[in-house]
Amino acid sequence: MTRWSGVEPMDTAAPVLAVTGIIKTYGATRALRGVDAAFHVGRVHAIVGENGAGKSTLTRIVTGATTADAGQILMDGRPVVMRAPLDGQRMGIRMVHQHHTLALNLSVTENILLGRLPRARMRWIAWGEAHRRAAAVLEELGYPSIGVNRLAHSLTAAQRQIVEIAKAIAVEPRVLIMDEPTAALAHEDIERLFGFVRRLRDRGTSIIYISHRLDEIFQLADCVTVLRDGAVTGSLETAAIDKAGLVRMMVGRPLQDLYPPPRAVGSARVALSVRGLARAGAFEDVCFDVGKGEIVGMYGLIGSGRTEIARCLYGADRATAGEITLDGIPLIPKSPREALRAGIALLTEDRLGDGLVRGMSVCDNITMASMSAVSRCGVLNRTRQRQRAEHQVRALAIRPASIERDVATLSGGNQQKVVLAKWLLTKARLLILDEPTRGVDIGARRDIYEAIAKLLGEGMSVLLISSDLPEVIGMSDRVLVMREGRLVGEFGRALATEELLLASASGLSNE
């Protein structure tokens, strides 16, 4: 009797890549405690879990970036040994990293074809051929507009992410691992990326997809494996579970409301008032107010000018025109120092780039922006410094609860809490938050949202910039929408929906 090859479900086919009994410990921490997983041809396999659940460690092991203490990696059913990333690449395993790995002083072409530049006679580099190949890869991704001759440092964050992906797929991989590939991307770009991932899947690539954004998992993934504390809590078809169930598996407890309940917005007293603010080439004619004790959301696609406005309000960049008043006092901050003195604080979107000093303790990092408050005549009052830092560590539930730890050893969510603590300690009257929960797990998010809600109650004003639509809507009293450097919409809490904001931000609505 002949078998019908067509009806055989994918699952019973042999996996292209599988791991069994993977154990990995770092010092006293057990990062992975016996993980089994199998990845099949032509499937998008999501891996979810809170920060520190072991996702990164698992990807590092299957790409060869680190070796497991115990367990096996099977490629096409045969055990393989991987000691270096090159071993993984030879077997067709490629990875799109969460943090950028581009050489910024090289061209797009060189980055995409790094180590594989085509050679002509005498082993000279065949530049024409190289540019053609790089352009073809970008074309396939749907971004023919990125010039292959440009240097990587002239690209925007979103474009760099695209080049990062292009680099991984320049040679069609058998297994493609994507770690938070959409963190820097706006909605449109995400849609385009998903289209590409689906095409790649249909051509037979096995895709391992890691994301904190659960909506993406349900849109894109065929199946999902949940990690918690270094162990697999479940591996199932995406269709067989809903979001709440997935969150339960991730955190081990049902998720009540992630966002604090809306407060009655108090007095109509204006704290921050911005009139006609502009910075050449970034944004123009921006006017808005933020009331005392109010939280105003600002939504917009990448490159719409949101971050630039925040930097101008904080004095990190100079505005070219416009007026700013804080509590009625006119103010054009020329440096972060002046802005801080006036009562403005800014949590930037890039905590590793300009938020933390790695190598210094949690205590030093938390008190960095309030040195004068913890010192007298320039000499630190160590007792007061430690008290203030410890108070913040407790208030924000930073873990481990030690102020002496090198901040680099904390997980992403806890690092973000340290940055937030730094700004809270400045006793600012206006706190600007730029993507405060990017790459932060749900547990830490809740802590951050609660801390913000508490401060609003105490009369602080907040400008919340975010690409995360549920977050903007869930947290804000009002939402402003930016598009191409202009303020194009304003929605009250009752009116703001994901569809409306998105339409407004991408210019699809006719206001």
Next chain:
Amino acid sequence: MIKTALNRWVPTFEFRPSWRSLMPIVCFLAVLMVGALFTDALFTERNVSNVMRQTVANGMIALGMLVVILTGGIDLSVGSVVALGGVLFAGLADQLGIAPALALAVLAGVIAGVVNGTIISRFNLQPFIVTLATMGVIRGVVYIYTESPISPAHPSFRELGATLVGPVSLGMLIMLGCYGCVSFFLNRTATGRAIVAIGGNAEAVRLAGIDVQRTVTTAYAISGGLSAFAGAILVSRLGIAQPSLGSAYELDAIAACVIGGAILGGGGGSVIGTLLGVFTLGIINNLLNLLDVKSFYQDIVKGAVIILAVLLVARSKRS
């Protein structure tokens, strides 16, 4: 009890000894052991006192260099500033007296450092190039001031370098005092913490409302002041101030910092490590002299030691 007392003076870190923090002491002990194996002369009272006297100048310069390295910079002009401090101290001693001459010499070094730091931080230039240029400029200024060696007649001129307080020289006591002060400065003052932080992430420090320009300038000023002070002690010990004094001294200072576990480019380094690095290097120099190794072989050995130290630090980072 002991721990709380320690916490007041030691930077806020849990005590988890890493290879990088242990390396200076390991190197120091290794050099001592090698010395004990090859010669009996190392631990004689006279030789120990010699080594201590000879390491004072490099000790002061390396301390200033450490402060600059912590900001992620480097100061190549220290050798020329040593000469500047030396000739000014010797040249002014007869007219003004010892203390005012010393004060002016150190002030000149501080000014040189302020110029370095201002150019580097105000215009965001590379410390390597800027201090390479000022190294030449300051050496030129020294030769304009005097082309010939100065040996002042002031009766107290040699006291600074030659006085003994018990078994140790006055210069050594001054040097150790400077180490204590800089350690306090780096760990217990706002500017000191900012210096350490800038080497880790300058943009984060700027956004924290700290004046990065002023902080970086302070670091170079400290380096300049300590180098000039070292120059004054040195000419006082030698009894004569040559305008060529101090050339290539930056090499030993940087080497001491690196052996002491400092990371060029910022993000690591300690005062106690640097002190051990200074003594390690001093003993190596002394050993090579005791063993009658010719000076150009000495340069080769020193170079090899520096490479070895950097290698050890790099290996420890990877694991």
